Amino acid sequence: MKKIRVDLDLCVGHGRCYELAPEIFGEDERGHCRVHRTKVDGEDVALAFRAADNCPEGAIFVEADDGSGEG
Numbered sequence: 001m002k003k004i005r006v007d008l009d010l011c012v013g014h015g016r017c018y019e020l021a022p023e024i025f026g027e028d029e030r031g032h033c034r035v036h037r038t039k040v041d042g043e044d045v046a047l048a049f050r051a052a053d054n055c056p057e058g059a060i061f062v063e064a065d066d067g068s069g070e071g
Contacts, residue, residue, distance in 0.1 A: 001039055001040070001041045001065040002039070002040055002041070002045050002048060002062050002063065002064065002065055003038060003039055003062075003063045003064070003065045003066075004024065004035055004037070004038050004039070004040060004048050004060065004061070004062055004063075005035075005038075005060075005061040005063060006033045006035055006059055006060050006061070007059045007061070008032065008033070008059070010057040010058065010059035011032045011033045011055075011057060011059040012032070012057060013027070013030060013031035013032045013033075014055070014056055014057075015027060015031060016051065016054045016055060016056070017033050017051040017052075017054070017055060017060055018033065018034075020047065020050050020051045020054060021044075021047035021048060021050065021051045023036070023037075023044065023047065024036055024037055024040060024044060024047060024048055024051065025051060033059065033060070039065055045062070048060075048062045049062050
């Protein structure tokens with residue numbers, strides 16, 4: 001299981017994340033990233049990493065889930 005975090009101060013709304021992984025990401029009213037699911041596993045982990053790797057601002061972070069239930 002991985003946890004997804006987005007730094008909204010870095011996001012400027014290119015939209016690559018929700019184009020590449022609409023199951024995980026969406027857009028807010030300004031076109032900036034909105035995370036639908038903060039935790040992913042299985043094939044969705046690869047989608048999350050693909051979105052993070054393609055974010056021009058490096059605003060998406062895919063991290064180990066510490067199991068705390070937060071987020």
